[in-house]
Amino acid sequence: LGRPHRVEGVVVRGHQRGRALGFPTANLETLPHTAIPADGVYGGWLVADTDRYPGFRWPAAISIGTNPTFEGAGERTVEAYALDRDDLDLYGEHMGVDFTARIRDTLKFDSIDALIEEMHRDVDRAREITA
Ligand code: FMN
Structure with a gap:
């Protein structure tokens, strides 16, 4: 494509598990046909690119899927964990996610600990990809 693919959406509340896992994510609500x-x-x-964070971007580990590790996994979500930024409050903000490389x-996973362990490796890979 010559440039990374971008998906845009407004950040909505997910199941609120992310913070407990150690990786709070921004869940993007996308428009139909995205x-x-x-x-x-x-x-x-x-x-x-909002009033609050004009022109900001953060390296991120991005997950797309139905979170099959959890019971009742259902909806497909687009979620991004901004590396080392556990403090961001992005609810209601219009955001984009740029995809640089697939991990x-x-x-x-059989256990939540196994998922968390793998997420640490994902974060290491995302850090290399965006370095
Ligand atoms: N969920 C899975 O079930 N399997 C995965 O392989 C998986 N990989 C992930 C990798 C990364 C880098 C991130 C950020 C999330 C991943 N997830 C995966 C999704 C988590 O299950 C999800 O972020 C967590 O349940 C929080 O969801 P919530 O925002 O709806 O609370």
């Missing part, structure tokens, strides 16, 4: 990449984990950027397929 071209969402295949389920998986990606390295890229969380891009803000892996989405997996159904």
